[in-house]
Amino acid sequence: MKVQSLFIYPVKSLAGIRVQAFEMDDFGAAQDRRWMIVDAERNFVSQRTHPELARIHTRIENGTVFIDIPGEGSFYLEPGDEEVRVLVWRDWVKALYGKPAPSAALSRYLGQPLHFVYMPDDTFRRVDASRVSDYRRVSFADGFPFLVVNLASLEELNGRLEEPVDIRRFRPNIVVEGAEPWVEDHWHNLVIGSTRFELVKPCSRCIMTTVDPDTGVQAPNLQPLRTLGKYRRTPDGVIFGMNAIHEAPGTIRVGDSVTLSETE
Structure with missing residues (x-):
């Protein structure tokens, strides 16, 4: 497995930026949703x-x-x-x-x-304590510093849709390729490049997945959320991707290896 693409979102809910690499600070990806x-x-x-x-x-x-x-x-x-x-x-x-x-x-x-x-450097917004026991911070992101998604899962979903959707609908930070669809449900720890990530919560998806990232128009048929809801509904909601925290500051790049250090 390897990193297929990387994204940061300098302003929460505005268009993101596809990058070749990003540095990580205490908040997560540097300048992400500050x-x-x-x-x-x-x-x-x-x-x-x-x-x-x-x-x-x-x-x-x-x-x-x-x-x-x-x-x-x-x-x-x-x-x-x-x-x-x-x-x-x-x-x-x-x-x-x-x-x-x-x-x-x-x-x-x-x-x-x-x-x-x-959000200035001296603001401390804590990551969900029910999911992460360490006293960790997060920016204005919904709840966790990173969202990791599996490209094969998008491709499997697109096979069910009349009109395929872009990965940007799901606003990931890290897109992984080289895995089977939906195996990320069972990932607990990943090493990306030289940085270890802990995957702490499945990401429940909302109406934002129905917004075309190019036009800003919401799909009248509420796709792809409606299709996901037919087979990806769990106690955590309709799931696509995994929320993650990083072990230490560092840099990750497109093409970096992704290895699994623990599964269930």
Whole structure:
């Protein structure tokens, strides 16, 4: 097995970036989901309610995150000094408001008051303690630093669909090739390159999988979620992929070997 592709998502729920390698810090992949969008109540906003967010592209230049908003132009994101408590799922965490111009453009694009917020280094949002006993942190990602998916599982799913879907629907960080479909259900520990990962929870999938990552339009037939629900429903939900934590900082690259250190 080896790494087929890698992705990072500088802003939660905006388009991701396919990369050849990424470094890992205490949060996870460096610069992954350190930015997020919140509404007037300081609650996070995602493609679940605003699928057109998929059309906002992101890029990183010299360590700075840039966004391209349709009809508004290109902006760079820069944290300001004003602190704010924001809600991501059940966690209220400390963040910094971004400078106003990008937020104003985003508000015009979606037709409601919205703000970009940044998670600074001194914010500690804990990974789900019911799944990870170590005192580990996570960024604005849904719950864990990494999502690992198996390319063969996507291909098996696509064989059931009238219209195949892209792996981007599932917003992975690490895509593995060279395995049989769905064997990831039984993975516990992987070594990718020289870094060990612990797979701690199956990833339950939501309505975001029905959003076309190129057009930001939700599929009227709710595919591929509807098909997945027919044969991938478990006590953890409709499952595709595995959430993971990393053992230590390091770098992983496309083409790195992936080895299993424990299965059941």
